[in-house]
Amino acid sequence: MTDPTAPPPRIVVLGGGTAGWMAAALMARRWADRGVSIRVLESPDIGIIGVGEGSTPQLKAFFDSLDIAESEWMPRCNATYKAGIGFVNWSTRPGFEHYFHPFLHEIDERTTPAFFYNSVIRRRGANVDGHPDRYFLATQLAARKLAPLPAYSFPFRSNYGYHFDSALIGRFLREHCTARGVEYLEGTVARVEQAENGDIAALHTSDGRRIDADFFVDSTGFRSLLLQGTLGVPFRSFGENLYNDSAVVAPTPADTDGIRPQTTSTALSAGWAWRIPLQNRVGNGYVYSSRYIDKDAAEAELRAHIGLSDSEPPLRHLSMKVGRVEQHWARNCLGVGLSQGFIEPLEATALHLVQETVENFIEAYTADNFGDAHRDAYNAGINARFEGIRDYIVCHYKVNSRSDSEYWRDNARNDVLSDSLRRILSCWVAGQDLVPEIAYQKIERYYAPASWHCLLAGYGTYPPPERLIPPSVKANRVDLARIDDFLARCALNFRPHDEVLGELVR
Numbered sequence: 185m186t187d188p189t190a191p192p193p194r195i196v197v198l199g200g201g202t203a204g205w206m207a208a209a210l211m212a213r214r215w216a217d218r219g220v221s222i223r224v225l226e227s228p229d230i231g232i233i234g235v236g237e238g239s240t241p242q243l244k245a246f247f248d249s250l251d252i253a254e255s256e257w258m259p260r261c262n263a264t265y266k267a268g269i270g271f272v273n274w275s276t277r278p279g280f281e282h283y284f285h286p287f288l289h290e291i292d293e294r295t296t297p298a299f300f301y302n303s304v305i306r307r308r309g310a311n312v313d314g315h316p317d318r319y320f321l322a323t324q325l326a327a328r329k330l331a332p333l334p335a336y337s338f339p340f341r342s343n344y345g346y347h348f349d350s351a352l353i354g355r356f357l358r359e360h361c362t363a364r365g366v367e368y369l370e371g372t373v374a375r376v377e378q379a380e381n382g383d384i385a386a387l388h389t390s391d392g393r394r395i396d397a398d399f400f401v402d403s404t405g406f407r408s409l410l411l412q413g414t415l416g417v418p419f420r421s422f423g424e425n426l427y428n429d430s431a432v433v434a435p436t437p438a439d440t441d442g443i444r445p446q447t448t449s450t451a452l453s454a455g456w457a458w459r460i461p462l463q464n465r466v467g468n469g470y471v472y473s474s475r476y477i478d479k480d481a482a483e484a485e486l487r488a489h490i491g492l493s494d495s496e497p498p499l500r501h502l503s504m505k506v507g508r509v510e511q512h513w514a515r516n517c518l519g520v521g522l523s524q525g526f527i528e529p530l531e532a533t534a535l536h537l538v539q540e541t542v543e544n545f546i547e548a549y550t551a552d553n554f555g556d557a558h559r560d561a562y563n564a565g566i567n568a569r570f571e572g573i574r575d576y577i578v579c580h581y582k583v584n585s586r587s588d589s590e591y592w593r594d595n596a597r598n599d600v601l602s603d604s605l606r607r608i609l610s611c612w613v614a615g616q617d618l619v620p621e622i623a624y625q626k627i628e629r630y631y632a633p634a635s636w637h638c639l640l641a642g643y644g645t646y647p648p649p650e651r652l653i654p655p656s657v658k659a660n661r662v663d664l665a666r667i668d669d670f671l672a673r674c675a676l677n678f679r680p681h682d683e684v685l686g687e688l689v690r
């Protein structure tokens with residue numbers, strides 16, 4: 185325990201991307217009455233990465249915790265609602281060429297058991313419907329272009345994420361933070377001064393200022409200037425089982441025939457393309473592995489995919505460093521955002537990790553009165569979080585059934601799997617119940633059993649159709665027509681996405 189009479193720390197957040205501002209907002213809120221001073225320093229010359237437009241449902245909890253209403257931030261960030269992610273062409277198995285990964289609503293508890301049951305007996309050879317799309321409310325909402333917010337008369341908890349403009353969300357949070365006492369500084373850090381014990385003492389800007397603090401947050405993006413650069417914290421690459429290391433991005437005009445509340449992820453020859461509908465445009469990008477396709481060919485493939493002619497201006501290309509640092513909190517520094525690691529954007533988990541990194545840090549740091557007694561346990565927890573998400577994303581690639589390129593064949597052959605993922609895959613193909621396996625591994629807080637079922641079933645990871653036989657009358661328990669009717673009736677409690685977005689701006 186540190187000295188309880190010590191003055192509160194002075195914190196400098198280095199980096200004004202989404203991660204830096206989310207960290208500043210959460211810290212300012214939590215320590216509003218503790219006298220903690222927070223300054224955010226960013227370089228106007230370097231700028232932000234400017235991609236990252238999809239979230240998990242956790243982002244709603246972030247804004248809720250700051251008492252920021254959707255009507256306040258969504259119109260400012262051209263944001264839309266997200267009911268889940270549609271995966272297209274990842275599987276070639278007939279009937280499974282696409283599936284929807286829904287964000288689960290409370291009402292899904294009624295239909296999930298039927299899906300789990302059918303997926304088990306199909307794995308054991310019964311020819312029943314084991315595709316996830318028949319069983320979840322969010323899938324129906326996305327297909328009907330309905331916003332995932334129910335009418336007041338529908339007394340079940342909903343669950344959804346968002347799409348947003350990543351530059352605008354940073355700007356919004358900056359205004360929010362500076363109105364609450366966070367100081368904003370501009371400057372490019374040219375040198376980092378360390379104390380004798382190795383802690384970071386101060387940042388020196390290129391225009392000659394010395395900015396000191398007790399604690400530093402490194403939100404410098406892939407540069408990781410403080411954590412990896414100054415403190416030398418090792419980086420553990422995930423390249424052995426996540427091959428994508430590059431992206432090319434292109435906006436296209438907004439949808440005019442109703443905005444579908446979903447991200448779409450379409451498999452291409454050496455990666456996948458995202459489609460994220462915002463209010464004013466659609467964000468598109470191709471995440472690919474430079475080992476399998478070069479930059480020009482990737483750009484040409486994305487253009488063809490989204491119908492963008494060669495005469496349009498050149499597209500923006502990015503490199504991605506996929507993996508994580510060994511310690512997210514080292515000495516008097518916390519890495520937040522891309523500086524601490526990145527697990528490619530397939531499930532849009534980066535800001536979710538930012539939030540958890542900061543919230544758990546606040547708990548650990550406060551619990552020891554701004555000391556580091558809980559640092560090791562904290563780091564172990566965040567590392568486990570990264571590994572848990574990584575396994576789920578690796579599973580997408582492992583169970584793909586495309587054979588049209590070396591990239592997809594290598595992914596399916598990939599044998600560098602964690603023990604945890606191996607056990608999940610064995611359990612699934614052996615036709616066993618996945619729920620107790622996930623509980624035994626204590627990984628449901630990373631991805632719930634329903635998410636694992638959707639992924640594995642959605643790709644059609646079942647015995648080949650010719651080996652399936654009709655279920656016995658006793659085994660054929662699921663009444664799909666009733667589920668269709670139930671979900672269709674539930675969907676009546678939701679309104680068109682465009683209509684709900686339109687009301688937010690009034």
Ligand SMILES: Cc1cc2nc3c(=O)[nH]c(=O)nc-3n(C[C@H](O)[C@H](O)[C@H](O)COP(=O)(O)OP(=O)(O)OC[C@H]3O[C@@H](n4cnc5c(N)ncnc54)[C@H](O)[C@@H]3O)c2cc1C
Nearest residue numbers: 199200201203227233236238373404405521522529534535
């Ligand atoms: C292709 C791609 C797609 C993505 N899609 C998603 C998605 O759908 N969902 C999601 O949640 N995430 C996504 N991400 C991740 C997301 O972009 C980031 O997590 C998010 O934008 C936060 O970035 P950041 O703040 O860590 O870094 P940046 O935005 O890069 O910010 C870095 C900051 O550090 C400052 N800085 C750097 N060096 C210095 C210096 N020397 N002195 C002063 N300041 C400095 C910069 O000026 C800047 O302000 C995606 C990432 C990529 C690459």
